[in-house]
Amino acid sequence: VFKIWGVSYQNALNLVTAIFLVFLLTIYLVCKVKFGFRTAILTMVASSVSLLQLTWNSMVYTEGVFGIAVGIVVLVSMKAEKNLRYGIWAILGISCSLVYYVRPNGILLFAGLPAFMVLKKWQKREWILPLLAVTVAMICILPWFLRNFINFGNPFHIASNAGLLRGGMQDPLNLTFAEFIKRNGLLFPFLALFKGSVNFFRDLNFFEHGLHIIPIAGLITGALRRVSFYSKFAVAGFLLSFLFVCYVSYNYSWAGIRYFAPFLPFVYGYGIYNLLLLFDSILKRFKYYKTAAAGFSILLLIIPVYYPHRYYEREIPRKRVENREYQKKHAEILKQMLGKDSCYLASSAMAGMAYQSPFRCISIHEYFDTSYVKSVFEKFNPGALILTTEDTSCVYIKQIVETIEKSGNKIDLVDTLRNYLYYRILSP
Structure with a gap:
C-alpha cells in the first residue's frame, strides 16, 4: 500500500479501515453459514460498534488480519468435518499456517487438532485426516522455522519468549523453562492462569462496558443445551487460545484481551444465536412473536449506543491518577x-x-x-x-x-x- 500510494496518515487509516471491513464481512459470512442471516447481521453490527474491536482495529492492522485468518480456518473446519476428503483437510492445514504467520499464538490451532480427534471420537483409521492437516500446516511454515533456526538457533523462537516465562515484571525476559520453574515453583503457572483470567474479564468488562454479558449468557445457555459450536476443531482451538490469553493476562493484561479480540466476534455469534433460539421458543407462544423478536433484535443493536458519551470515549487509563x-x-x-x-x-x-x-x-x-x-x-x-x-x-x-x-x-x-x-x- 505504502509502495503504491506513499507513506501518509491517510493511507494508513485507509488500510486499517479496509482490513476491518473485510474482517466484519468474514464475521458475517462465517455466522451466516453456521447460524443464518439474523445471527450473522446482529453479530456483524455488534462487532462494528464494539469499543474493543474499534480500539485495536484502528490502531494495529494485524488484529483484523488475524481475525480474517481465524474466520477462514473456522469456515474450512466446518466444511472439513462434513467432508472426509484429503483435499479439504489439506486446505485446513494451509489456512492454519496463515494464522501462525500473522501471529505465533496461532499455532494453538494446530494443537487443537489432536484435541479435536478426541472430541470427535473417530476410529483410528480416520485420524489420518487431522494428522494430514497438521503435516501440511507444518510444511507451510517450515520457511519461518528455518529462518528462526538460522538467526536464533531455535526454530520455535519467539522474542523474549512472548513474556510467558516471567513470574513478574521483575523477572528477566529470557529465562529458560528450568530457570523459570526454579524461580517461581511448579504451581505458579496454575496460579498465573487463575489470576490472569480475572485480569482478562476485568479488561473485557472495561472495553465492552459490561455488554459482553449478553452474548456470553447465550454461550452458557448453548453449552448447557449442547448446541453445536462452529466445529469441534474450533471448540478445541478456541479453548486453548483462551487459556493462553488468560495466562498472558497475568503479566500483560492488555495483551490478553488484545490477542483474543479476533476470536470474540465468533464467540459472540454463537451466544447471540442461542439467545435468539431461546427467545423464539418463548415468543412463539404469543401471537405477535415475530414483531417481538424483531424488537429484541433492534434492542441488541441500540444498546451499545444508548450512552455514547461513555461507550465511545477513548480512555485507556494506565494509572488511577490519570483523571x-x-x-x-x-x-x-x-x-x-x-x-x-x-x-x-x-x-x-x-x-x-x-x-x-x-x-x-x-x-x-x-x-x-x-x-x-x-x-x-x-x-x-x-x-x-x-x-x-x-x-x-x-x-x-x-x-x-x-x-x-x-x-x-x-x-x-x-x-x-x-x-x-x-x-x-x-x-x-
Whole structure:
C-alpha cells in the first residue's frame, strides 16, 4: 500500500479501515453459514460498534488480519468435518499456517487438532485426516522455522519468549523453562492462569462496558443445551487460545484481551444465536412473536449506543491518577507546543494518552532500533517528544534521542506533568 500510494496518515487509516471491513464481512459470512442471516447481521453490527474491536482495529492492522485468518480456518473446519476428503483437510492445514504467520499464538490451532480427534471420537483409521492437516500446516511454515533456526538457533523462537516465562515484571525476559520453574515453583503457572483470567474479564468488562454479558449468557445457555459450536476443531482451538490469553493476562493484561479480540466476534455469534433460539421458543407462544423478536433484535443493536458519551470515549487509563483534569492538562501542553497540523513522538508508555489530544502520535518503542528515525522526520516532521522519567534510563530510548539530535534537531524540555517529560523538537 505504502509502495503504491506513499507513506501518509491517510493511507494508513485507509488500510486499517479496509482490513476491518473485510474482517466484519468474514464475521458475517462465517455466522451466516453456521447460524443464518439474523445471527450473522446482529453479530456483524455488534462487532462494528464494539469499543474493543474499534480500539485495536484502528490502531494495529494485524488484529483484523488475524481475525480474517481465524474466520477462514473456522469456515474450512466446518466444511472439513462434513467432508472426509484429503483435499479439504489439506486446505485446513494451509489456512492454519496463515494464522501462525500473522501471529505465533496461532499455532494453538494446530494443537487443537489432536484435541479435536478426541472430541470427535473417530476410529483410528480416520485420524489420518487431522494428522494430514497438521503435516501440511507444518510444511507451510517450515520457511519461518528455518529462518528462526538460522538467526536464533531455535526454530520455535519467539522474542523474549512472548513474556510467558516471567513470574513478574521483575523477572528477566529470557529465562529458560528450568530457570523459570526454579524461580517461581511448579504451581505458579496454575496460579498465573487463575489470576490472569480475572485480569482478562476485568479488561473485557472495561472495553465492552459490561455488554459482553449478553452474548456470553447465550454461550452458557448453548453449552448447557449442547448446541453445536462452529466445529469441534474450533471448540478445541478456541479453548486453548483462551487459556493462553488468560495466562498472558497475568503479566500483560492488555495483551490478553488484545490477542483474543479476533476470536470474540465468533464467540459472540454463537451466544447471540442461542439467545435468539431461546427467545423464539418463548415468543412463539404469543401471537405477535415475530414483531417481538424483531424488537429484541433492534434492542441488541441500540444498546451499545444508548450512552455514547461513555461507550465511545477513548480512555485507556494506565494509572488511577490519570483523571480528566490530568488528561485536559496533557492536551493543553501539546496545544502550546504544536501547530495545527503537527504531530509528536511518544514512548510506548504514553499509549494510554494517545487519544486525549487532537494531534497525531507516532509511537517509539524500546524494542525498536534507530533505523526508522530518519524516515519519520522526512515523512512527518514531528514537533514534540514525550517520555516518562523511566524512559530516560532506557538504553534504547537514549539511542533514539541521540539519533534525533545527531540529525541536527534540537530537543528542549518544555514542561513536566507527573512522571511525563514534554520536549519541543526544533528542526534545523
